[in-house]
Amino acid sequence: xxxxxxxxxxxxxxxxxxxxxxxxxxxxxxxxxxxxxxxxxxxxxxxxxxxxxxxxxxxxxxxxxxxxxxxxxxxxxxxxxxxxxxxxxxxxxxxxxxxxxxxxxxxxxxxxxxxxxxxxxxxxxxxxxxxxxxxxxxxxxxxxxxxxxxxxxxxxxxxxxxxxxxxxxxxxxxxxxxxxxxxxxxxxxxxxxxxxxxxxxxxxxxxxxxxxxxxxxxxxxxxxxxxxxxxxxxxxxxxxxxxxxxx
Amino acid sequence: xxxxxxxxxxxxxxxxxxxxxxxxxxxxxxxxxxxxxxxxxxxxxxxxxxxxxxxxxxxxxxxxxxxxxxxxxxxxxxxxxxxxxxxxxxxxxxxxxxxxxxxxxxxxxxxxxxxxxxxxxxxxxxxxxxxxxxxxxxxxxxxxxxxxxxxxxxxxxxxxxxxxxxxxxxxxxxxxxxxxxxxxxxxxxxxxxxxxxxxxxxxxxxxxxxxxxxxxxxxx
Numbered sequence: 001x002x003x004x005x006x007x008x009x010x011x012x013x014x015x016x017x018x019x020x021x022x023x024x025x026x027x028x029x030x031x032x033x034x035x036x037x038x039x040x041x042x043x044x045x046x047x048x049x050x051x052x053x054x055x056x057x058x059x060x061x062x063x064x065x066x067x068x069x070x071x072x073x074x075x076x077x078x079x080x081x082x083x084x085x086x087x088x089x090x091x092x093x094x095x096x097x098x099x100x101x102x103x104x105x106x107x108x109x110x111x112x113x114x115x116x117x118x119x120x121x122x123x124x125x126x127x128x129x130x131x132x133x134x135x136x137x138x139x140x141x142x143x144x145x146x147x148x149x150x151x152x153x154x155x156x157x158x159x160x161x162x163x164x165x166x167x168x169x170x171x172x173x174x175x176x177x178x179x180x181x182x183x184x185x186x187x188x189x190x191x192x193x194x195x196x197x198x199x200x201x202x203x204x205x206x207x208x209x210x211x212x213x214x215x216x217x218x219x220x221x222x223x224x225x226x227x228x229x230x231x232x233x234x235x236x237x238x239x240x241x242x243x244x245x246x247x
Numbered sequence: 248x249x250x251x252x253x254x255x256x257x258x259x260x261x262x263x264x265x266x267x268x269x270x271x272x273x274x275x276x277x278x279x280x281x282x283x284x285x286x287x288x289x290x291x292x293x294x295x296x297x298x299x300x301x302x303x304x305x306x307x308x309x310x311x312x313x314x315x316x317x318x319x320x321x322x323x324x325x326x327x328x329x330x331x332x333x334x335x336x337x338x339x340x341x342x343x344x345x346x347x348x349x350x351x352x353x354x355x356x357x358x359x360x361x362x363x364x365x366x367x368x369x370x371x372x373x374x375x376x377x378x379x380x381x382x383x384x385x386x387x388x389x390x391x392x393x394x395x396x397x398x399x400x401x402x403x404x405x406x407x408x409x410x411x412x413x414x415x416x417x418x419x420x421x422x423x424x425x426x427x428x429x430x431x432x433x434x435x436x437x438x439x440x441x442x443x444x445x446x447x448x449x450x451x452x453x454x455x456x457x458x459x460x461x462x463x464x465x466x467x
Contacts, residue, residue, distance in 0.1 A: 048346040075348045086341030088284040095280060102277040103347035111273075147343060 001026050001059070002155050002185035003047065008056035010042050017042035019209035020056070029181035031200035031217070032189040033238060038206040040189040041083055044159050047187065048080040061154055076105050079153035083160050083189075085144040089133035093124050093143050096132060100147040118150040121176060123169075137164040145173070149180065156186045162195055174199040193234040197221075205241050212245040281354040285335045287362060293331035294366050297324050298373030305377040317380045319421055322435050325389050326417040328366040330410035333397025335362055336464045337406025345466070356460040363394045363452075385439040392434050392448030393417070395455035406464035 003025050010018040018039045032040050045051045046058065049065045061077055063070035087096060097118050101111045119128050122142040132140065141164045148156060158177070162170045177186050177199050190196065196203050197217050205213040205220070213220060217234060224236030229243075282288075301324050304310045310320050335358065338344055344351065367390050371383045379386070393413045400412025423436035431443030438444075 045342065048342065050342045050346050072349050075346060078346060080343055080346040082342040084341060086339050086343065088339040090283065091280075095283075099277070099280045099284065100343070100347065102273055102280070103344065103350055105348045105350065108273045144343070 002061055003030075003187070004057075004059040006057040008043070008046065008058055009054050010039075010046055010051065011054040012042075016209050018046065018053075021206075021209075021211055023204065023211070023214075025185055025187075025202060027181065027183060027185050028201040029177050029186045029188060029199050031196035031203040032187060032206065033191075033193060033196060033203060034206035034212075035191075035242065037208075039209040040206055041159055042209075043206070044080075044157050044187065044189050045082075047155075048078065048082075048157050049074060050080075050082075074155070076151070077154045078104075079148035079151065079156040081144045081148040081158045081161055083163075085140060087132050087140065087143070089131065091132050092129050093119055093132065093135070093146070094128045096143055097146045097150050101150045104151040106151050114150050114152070118146040121149065122146045123172065138166060138169060141165055142169070145176075152184075154184050156180060156184055158186065158188045160190060161188060162190065162192060170195070171198075193232065193238050197232075197234045205238065207242060207245040210245075213241045277350065278354060278357060282358055282361075284339055285337065285358055287335055287358065290331045290335040290362055291365060294328055294362075294369040297328040297331070297366075298369040300324055300327075301370055301373040302377075305374060305379070310380065312380070318424055318435070321380060322389070322417055322420060322424070325370065325386065325393055325435070326413045328370060328390055329393035329397050329413045332359070332362040332366050332394045333401050333409035333413060334406055336398060336401040336409060336459060338464055338466075341466060345463070351463070352460040355463055356456060359394075359398060359456050359459050363391050366390050366394065381439040385435075388439065388445055388448045389435045391452040395448070395451035398455035398459040399451075401464040402458050402462050404465060409464065 001024050003023055005021055005023045008018060008021045008023070009016060021043060032043070034040050042051070046053050047060065049060070049071055052066065058065060060074045063074055065071045065074050091099070094115055097115045098111060101115055106114060119125055122145050124139060124142055124146065127135065127139060132143065135143065141161070145158070145161060148158065162173055165173060174195060177188060180186050181201070188195065188200065200217060203215065203217055203220055204211050213223070220237040220241070221233040222237065224230065224233055224238070224240045227236045227240035229239040230236035301321070304320055304324070310317050336355070367387055370386045370390060374383070393416065396412040396416045397409045401409035404411060420433050420435040423433040428436050431437060431441065431447040434444035434448045
């Protein structure tokens, strides 16, 4: 298993943002759904080793990130696109992606080819030498995806990756993560249930820091049968489970 | 995006088309990119500005003699240099950078030492041939000490607000100069040969560079 958590909890003051989450997943695309404030971003930040858990157990790529050496190894094999992508506007797309390739300790000889491949894969090949300050929001998001995938990670974490992408780019992004999910564990946190339906093999729905549902998109759809809220079958499943959790 | 397409083996031509970079030593290239992302060129320009200001102040005899009043403008200039170094700790990448490997602390340490050295060097060069109150040793003690306050402020408030600490400390130190305080923690108010002041400034700088290396600036 690439991700294994037991009773994972994260508190901010008195608030339990993540409350006893048990997760276990191997290679494939894992969708993380939930309303605002459900704890998706806090869970992803812990999986990205950016914040430590308050309690519980977490193994990433079969290693415990609380130790110095295992955390270093995890970070070398991790890709992370946070919800708020920060960037230096004076960097070109290539410099931005190259910086992250070098920070993730890629062998120097592999860096130029890996950077070129990552930039091409997100469709920014013709903008490779453009400064980030000149790019649109959607292009910046794609540059962020390129920095996350440049080291060919075994664990990829995307927080709202399709925010700012147009419909055509979202379709292409889903294809990309399906391809990445063939050999890596890709966790996608999103509000958009259609992204989950199109790209994910497993899905979890979070509510108030807990996992309210975990299963396949088909199982999520099945939970919505006979439930009237929502335009699409997955949306009906989503709202049915949330209604149960709130009740 | 080309996710649906088979993986393309990008050869040397594709790499060449993307700009002037080739396989090479990782360290210097990474350090250069890190410094650029921290706007180190801007910080260096600010340090040159501080050195020019010091030169002008010495030439026009705004800084004259060895009394407290002579040191006040010098202290302000040192504060400006320290603030320029501290603000350059700002991380523009946020969590995507914090989730990367263990080269980051070394990069932060290298940047802090390089820019602090540049600040001291710029002010010492700016005073060459003129009589500076306290001389070069005082600059060598006060600028790293003030920079330490800035680095700790960056860790507490974020890089963009890192100037607040040195400025506040300077205001208190200006008062300490006038009132002739003796505490070594107000090192700018102490004479350049005061061992306690050197120890305090050195301890502050060592602690601040350690914090800045491990934690960086506070996430926005």
